[in-house]
Amino acid sequence: MPDVEISFLETNIPKLSRLSAELEQIEDSGIYSNYGPVNSKFENSLRTHIFGGNGHCLTVCNATIGLILALKYVTRHTNPADKPYIIMPSFTFAAAGHAVLWAGFTPLFVDVAPDSWSSSHEAEKELLRTYSSKTAAIFPYATFGNSIDLEHYSSLSDQYGIPVVVDAASSLGSLNFAGKAFGSGFPFPVVFSLHATKTMGVGEGGFIYSSDATTITQMRAMGNFGFEKPRHATIHGLNSKLPEVSALLGLEGLKTLNKIAIKKENIAANYQKLLPELQFQKPGGRRAAYQFMPARIPNADKTRRARLLDLMKESRIGTASYFSPHLAEQEYFSSFGSASHLPVTEALSSSIISLPVKHTMTTDDVAYVASELKRNMQRAFN
Numbered sequence: 001m002p003d004v005e006i007s008f009l010e011t012n013i014p015k016l017s018r019l020s021a022e023l024e025q026i027e028d029s030g031i032y033s034n035y036g037p038v039n040s041k042f043e044n045s046l047r048t049h050i051f052g053g054n055g056h057c058l059t060v061c062n063a064t065i066g067l068i069l070a071l072k073y074v075t076r077h078t079n080p081a082d083k084p085y086i087i088m089p090s091f092t093f094a095a096a097g098h099a100v101l102w103a104g105f106t107p108l109f110v111d112v113a114p115d116s117w118s119s120s121h122e123a124e125k126e127l128l129r130t131y132s133s134k135t136a137a138i139f140p141y142a143t144f145g146n147s148i149d150l151e152h153y154s155s156l157s158d159q160y161g162i163p164v165v166v167d168a169a170s171s172l173g174s175l176n177f178a179g180k181a182f183g184s185g186f187p188f189p190v191v192f193s194l195h196a197t198k199t200m201g202v203g204e205g206g207f208i209y210s211s212d213a214t215t216i217t218q219m220r221a222m223g224n225f226g227f228e229k230p231r232h233a234t235i236h237g238l239n240s241k242l243p244e245v246s247a248l249l250g251l252e253g254l255k256t257l258n259k260i261a262i263k264k265e266n267i268a269a270n271y272q273k274l275l276p277e278l279q280f281q282k283p284g285g286r287r288a289a290y291q292f293m294p295a296r297i298p299n300a301d302k303t304r305r306a307r308l309l310d311l312m313k314e315s316r317i318g319t320a321s322y323f324s325p326h327l328a329e330q331e332y333f334s335s336f337g338s339a340s341h342l343p344v345t346e347a348l349s350s351s352i353i354s355l356p357v358k359h360t361m362t363t364d365d366v367a368y369v370a371s372e373l374k375r376n377m378q379r380a381f382n
């Protein structure tokens with residue numbers, strides 16, 4: 001057995017121990033939360049450094065809470081008894097399904113496109129033909145940090161009068177075809193995660209972008225107990241505020257985000273070159289922010305994929321299979337989600353694997369993972 005061990009994920013979180021002067025400043029200020037000065041600086045840095053000064057950002061304590069907040073905001077005038085559904089992909093992370101349920105709605109699962117692995121535009125239109133009068137929101141996911149076409153969602157929203165929330169949990173560092181940060185200029189909430197496992201992490205955290213100032217101002221009040229007047233709730237509220245120490249980590253992380261995103265982009269390009277036999281996601285923008293490398297194994301099914309993952313473990317390489325099971329296959333969501341036909345999701349989810357894309361990986365590491373994968377595919381399938 002080779003004397004190598006390549007784990008699946010590695011966190012990229014700034015060293016708190018090196019920020020003692022900044023921590024002392026927080027202690028001296030006596031402000032630990034409540035949209036304090038460090039948080040304001042972080043929101044401003046996101047706005048200027050990531051979104052080129054266009055639009056507005058609101059931090060949240062994690063993206064799951066951010067999704068609940070955003071979904072509740074866009075549906076605040078909608079009665080779930082009249083419009084129970086939120087259209088979303090089943091090929092996503094559990095957090096998105098839970099967010100819909102916490103907001104008081106029912107997921108209506110839509111199939112994904114075979115190339116982008118994001119919600120199929122045709123399948124969305126088909127669902128809307130039947131369910132548009134029962135649909136409270138459209139909730140696409142920028143799958144695996146790959147950009148999706150936001151103009152499509154602007155025009156769907158105009159056509160049907162239905163609001164949108166975008167799950168961009170793994171998209172910080174992603175660039176659209178215009179070379180701008182994914183989400184730039186979009187008026188509806190776009191929710192990003194800063195979890196430890198994402199390209200830029202602070203532990204637990206996230207933020208919501210919108211080009212619309214009022215959307216951010218009102219969601220900011222929602223995130224502070226619904227207080228639009230001092231201690232006077234005027235809108236749905238919860239507590240979604242990011243602590244000052246986490247905002248400090250975010251400010252520090254922004255300094256290296258671009259360098260790390262480029263490094264990961266190169267690792268991903270290397271996998272694509274070394275593994276032409278796999279099917280990769282069709283790019284929806286200039287650069288995806290990679291948490292890991294998703295790839296489809298030809299001729300795989302769940303049994304063969306399981307065998308392959310076991311063999312990769314023997315090779316001492318960490319792999320995973322996001323997103324399998326997909327949401328409609330999970331007991332809790334299947335009891336709510338109304339069944340629509342999901343053939344592409346089924347086939348994709350059964351044949352996908354996730355390979356490590358860590359900023360510390362060397363070219364040799366990537367070559368080793370690729371060669372072990374080739375060898376193990378032969379062993380698993382023959």
Ligand SMILES: *Cc1c(COP(=O)(O)O)cnc(C)c1O
Nearest residue numbers: 062063064093095169193194195
């Ligand atoms: C990570 C992730 C989330 C949740 O983000 P948290 O900040 O951990 O709450 C939601 N949706 C998707 C698709 C994710 O990858």
